Amino acid sequence: MIDIPYSTQSITEADIAAVVDVLRSPYLTQGPKIEAFERAIAELHDTAHAVAVCNATAALHIACMALDLGPNDRLWTSPISFVASANCGRYCGAKVDFVDIDPVTRNISVEVLADKLAAAERDGTLPKIVVPVDFGGFPVDMAAIRELADTYGFAIVEDASHAVGAQYRDRPVGQGADITILSFHPVKIVTTGEGGVAMTDDEGLASRLRLLRSHGVTRDPAQIERQDEGGWYYEQVTLGYNYRMTDLQAALGLSQLERLPELWAARERLSRRYDEKLAGLPLFTPPRAGDKQSAHHLYPIEIDPARSNVSRRALFDALREDGIGANVHYIPIHLQPDYRRLGFGSGDFPAAEEYYRRAVTIPLYPALTDAQQDRVIESLSRTLG
Numbered sequence: 001m002i003d004i005p006y007s008t009q010s011i012t013e014a015d016i017a018a019v020v021d022v023l024r025s026p027y028l029t030q031g032p033k034i035e036a037f038e039r040a041i042a043e044l045h046d047t048a049h050a051v052a053v054c055n056a057t058a059a060l061h062i063a064c065m066a067l068d069l070g071p072n073d074r075l076w077t078s079p080i081s082f083v084a085s086a087n088c089g090r091y092c093g094a095k096v097d098f099v100d101i102d103p104v105t106r107n108i109s110v111e112v113l114a115d116k117l118a119a120a121e122r123d124g125t126l127p128k129i130v131v132p133v134d135f136g137g138f139p140v141d142m143a144a145i146r147e148l149a150d151t152y153g154f155a156i157v158e159d160a161s162h163a164v165g166a167q168y169r170d171r172p173v174g175q176g177a178d179i180t181i182l183s184f185h186p187v188k189i190v191t192t193g194e195g196g197v198a199m200t201d202d203e204g205l206a207s208r209l210r211l212l213r214s215h216g217v218t219r220d221p222a223q224i225e226r227q228d229e230g231g232w233y234y235e236q237v238t239l240g241y242n243y244r245m246t247d248l249q250a251a252l253g254l255s256q257l258e259r260l261p262e263l264w265a266a267r268e269r270l271s272r273r274y275d276e277k278l279a280g281l282p283l284f285t286p287p288r289a290g291d292k293q294s295a296h297h298l299y300p301i302e303i304d305p306a307r308s309n310v311s312r313r314a315l316f317d318a319l320r321e322d323g324i325g326a327n328v329h330y331i332p333i334h335l336q337p338d339y340r341r342l343g344f345g346s347g348d349f350p351a352a353e354e355y356y357r358r359a360v361t362i363p364l365y366p367a368l369t370d371a372q373q374d375r376v377i378e379s380l381s382r383t384l385g
C-alpha cells in the first residue's frame with residue numbers, strides 16, 4: 001500500500017469554511033470571490049492583471065488565442081513538461097516544436113534556444129510563441145529569453161504552473177513574459193480544486209483573455225457595436241469559451257493564499273533536508289541558484305550513471321514496494337504517440353531523453369513529516385547505497 005504519496009493537497013478547516021460561506025452566498029460563480037482572488041494573485045506576482053479560469057490548460061489555450069496564434073504559426077516549448085504546455089499550440093492549429101533542456105536546470109536551454117532561433121530565421125520558420133516552463137518551480141532564465149524575444153519578435157507565455165510564489169532576481173515570477181500561467185490543481189503549490197490563471201501587464205491582452213474565457217460575450221460599451229439597445233443587451237464580439245472559475249474555487253484559493261508563506265516554507269525546509277541527506281548518494285538533486293528561488297513544486301532526482309548502474313525502473317519499483325508514491329516528471333512530450341504521429345521520435349531532444357531515462361520524483365508536500373521523509377531517504381539509500 002502506498003502510504004506516502006508523491007504530492008497531496010493541504011486543506012484546513014479555514015479552507016472548508018471559506019467554501020461553505022460561498023455556498024450560503026448569492027453567487028456560486030461570477031461573484032465577488034473571483035475578483036478578490038484575481039487581485040490577490042496579481043498582487044502576489046506583481047502583475048497588473050490576473051484572469052482566473054477553470055484550469056491552467058484553458059489559460060494556456062486562451063493565452064495563445066489572445067496572442068493570435070493561428071494555423072500558419074509555430075509554438076515552441078520544453079519537452080520536459082506536462083503535455084498541456086504543447087497542446088495549447090495545437091488547439092490553435094499551430095505547429096508545435098520543442099527546445100531541448102539544460103541538463104542542470106532541466107528548463108529549456110537558452111543556448112539551444114538561441115541556436116534554434118538563428119537557424120529558424122534563416123529558414124523563415126521562427127516561432128510566434130515560446131512557452132518556457134519553470135520546471136519543478138525553478139524559474140527559467142527570463143532575462144535571456146526576453147532578450148531573444150525582442151531580437152526575434154516572438155511572444156513569451158511562461159508556464160509557471162509549478163512556480164506560484166517562486167522568485168527570479170528577487171522578484172516574483174510573472175515579470176518579463178507577455179502572459180504568465182499558473183495552475184491550481186490539487187498537487188500544485190496552492191489549489192482551487194481545478195483552476196488556473198493568466199497574468200499580464202498588458203491591458204489589451206487582459207481584456208482579450210477576459211472575453212475568451214466567457215464565450216466572447218461582453219456588455220462593455222467600449223467593445224460592443226450597438227449602443228442603447230437596453231439593459232439586457234450583450235454582444236458576442238469574438239468566438240470564446242466557457243472557461244470560467246467558480247466562486248467556490250476562488251474562495252478556496254483565497255483561503256489557501258493566506259497560508260502561502262507557510263506552505264512555501266515547509267517545501268523549502270523539506271527540500272533542504274533532502275538536499276543534505278541525499279548528498280552522499282549517486283544521484284543529482286534539483287537545481288539551486290542564487291538569483292532563482294524555486295517554489296519546490298516537485299523534487300525530481302536523477303540517478304548519476306557515472307556512479308550507479310541501478311536503473312530508474314528498479315529504483316521506482318523499490319520505492320513503490322516500500323509504500324512510497326514515487327512518480328516520474330515527465331515522459332518527454334515529443335515521445336507521446338500523439339506527437340510521434342506528427343513526426344517526432346527518439347533522439348530528437350537528447351538531453352530531455354537522457355534526463356527522462358534516469359529521473360524519479362520523490363514525495364514533497366507541506367504535510368510530509370520528517371519521519372516519512374526519512375523513510376523515503378532510507379529506501380533510496382537501500383537501493384542506491
Ligand SMILES: *Cc1c(COP(=O)(O)O)cnc(C)c1O
Binds near residue numbers: 133162196
Ligand atoms: C499542471 C500543469 C499544467 C496544467 O494544469 P491544469 O490546471 O491541470 O490544467 C500545465 N503545465 C504544467 C507544467 C503543469 O504542471
